Amino acid sequence: MALTLVSTLEGHEDIVWQVAWNGGILSSCGSDLSVRIWQKEKETTEYECTCILNKSHKRTIRSLQWSRDGQYLATASFDSTVNIWKFTPSSKSNDNEDSFECVSTLKGQEKELKSVCWSPNWKNFSLKKQYLACCSRDHSVWIWEKISSDDFEISEVLEGHEGDVKHVGFSPTEPILVSSSYDNSVRIWSHVSLNSDKKQKKGNSKGGKLVDELDEEMEWKAQGKLADHTNIVTSTSFSADGKILVSVSADRSLIIYEKKEEQEQEQEKELENVKEEEKVKGEEYKGKSALYEFSSYIQSTAGWVIRQKIENLHERNIMSVDIKKDDSKLTIATCGEDDCIHILQEDENNVIQKIISIPNAHKSDINCVTWGENNLLASCGDDRLVKIWKFEN
Numbered sequence: 001m002a003l004t005l006v007s008t009l010e011g012h013e014d015i016v017w018q019v020a021w022n023g024g025i026l027s028s029c030g031s032d033l034s035v036r037i038w039q040k041e042k043e044t045t046e047y048e049c050t051c052i053l054n055k056s057h058k059r060t061i062r063s064l065q066w067s068r069d070g071q072y073l074a075t076a077s078f079d080s081t082v083n084i085w086k087f088t089p090s091s092k093s094n095d096n097e098d099s100f101e102c103v104s105t106l107k108g109q110e111k112e113l114k115s116v117c118w119s120p121n122w123k124n125f126s127l128k129k130q131y132l133a134c135c136s137r138d139h140s141v142w143i144w145e146k147i148s149s150d151d152f153e154i155s156e157v158l159e160g161h162e163g164d165v166k167h168v169g170f171s172p173t174e175p176i177l178v179s180s181s182y183d184n185s186v187r188i189w190s191h192v193s194l195n196s197d198k199k200q201k202k203g204n205s206k207g208g209k210l211v212d213e214l215d216e217e218m219e220w221k222a223q224g225k226l227a228d229h230t231n232i233v234t235s236t237s238f239s240a241d242g243k244i245l246v247s248v249s250a251d252r253s254l255i256i257y258e259k260k261e262e263q264e265q266e267q268e269k270e271l272e273n274v275k276e277e278e279k280v281k282g283e284e285y286k287g288k289s290a291l292y293e294f295s296s297y298i299q300s301t302a303g304w305v306i307r308q309k310i311e312n313l314h315e316r317n318i319m320s321v322d323i324k325k326d327d328s329k330l331t332i333a334t335c336g337e338d339d340c341i342h343i344l345q346e347d348e349n350n351v352i353q354k355i356i357s358i359p360n361a362h363k364s365d366i367n368c369v370t371w372g373e374n375n376l377l378a379s380c381g382d383d384r385l386v387k388i389w390k391f392e393n
Helices: 262-274 276-280
Strands: 002-009 016-022 025-030 034-040 047-054 061-066 072-077 081-088 099-107 113-118 131-136 141-148 151-158 165-170 176-181 186-193 200-203 210-213 218-226 233-238 244-249 254-259 304-310 318-323 331-336 341-346 352-358 366-371 376-381 386-392
Touching: 002 047, 002 352, 016 376, 025 061, 025 376, 025 386, 034 061, 047 099, 072 113, 072 131, 081 113, 081 131, 099 151, 131 165, 141 176, 151 218, 165 233, 176 233, 244 318, 331 366, 331 376
Parallel strands: 016 061, 016 366, 061 113, 113 165, 233 318, 318 366
Antiparallel strands: 002 386, 016 025, 025 034, 034 047, 061 072, 072 081, 081 099, 113 131, 131 141, 141 151, 165 176, 176 186, 186 218, 200 210, 233 244, 244 254, 254 304, 318 331, 331 341, 341 352, 366 376, 376 386
16 A cells, blocks of 8 residues: 655745646635646646636635535635636647636625535435535634525524534535534534425335425524544545545644434434443553543434444544545545644454554645545645645555
8 A cells, every 4th residue: 555646846935825627627716816727738747727716715715515416616715705717628639728717705694704615416315506616713613505506695694603614515425514623512404394384205216215395494503513532523535435524633633423314323322321331441442552442332413323432533623524435435535733744544354543644744744635536636835836646555
């Protein structure tokens, strides 16, 4: 197993905060108020900057993400706005003359924006709308509904966090949004019917699998709070099947949550009531490893239970986490202020273990890691660099 550096991309003139893939296209944003688009040069392994989106925001561009169809790029800034860029690929196969047009600017939140994300295509739900979520230093999460190619309207303002909201992310399989905050918590929000009596279910044409017919009267509501970190929760990531949620924190720990069905939760509760000693069973595992700490006393909120907690994963604050979406094993990348990238993977006993560490992966704080296609991993940091790595399993 190895993580090999493929390319180092230079061009940003200040801190690079986030990177995001759109197939083979990589985008990056930073404190230099620019968004850069990187593409692989023909017949080489090198990437070149094919487009720079300048002066679109007045302050640091903190976050960016591509829409599920790859046609739109959203950028969120400390100037409290989100810009929506329409992407038009080049019609010529032998050049990279793609074009971007800013078709909408979303305003409303009072303070700096920290993160932005698009809703995916929830295949087992009749909800065909597309949403864009962004979070702010004003403690709020705003959800915008896409009405047309250049028209968005506010769908919901979610309040409840007691500190800056650092990161937002949608589940890939159902209408669930998670937000993480300076209040040391992760909050779970679900898109639910205002009139549950009208909500019906029926089998679809593929073997009677239940598909929700979501009522038109819907809203995003708080479903739970995960308060298992002791410092700022900086980032979260879902597995491809939506059953695993990973969070990382300035407390230097990584927590792996698993989604339990209602029946499983009841069984867990019964087990806890019968065997109170389960609360301290985790102590038996301590000492086996200074890094990996387990607890069989499972805490549960909104159907999520702790499967594993890894303490002291990084030497300083962990800044970003991403689960690889195209791997049969659970494979996780993390990065932090210790300038290090870790790769963790599930073993044959379903235990997450660190398998690769790259010290000094950047010259200073690493702000983001994100998986792309073909085992590629992108990272960016305070050293103004974007790096592309190849993972060999």
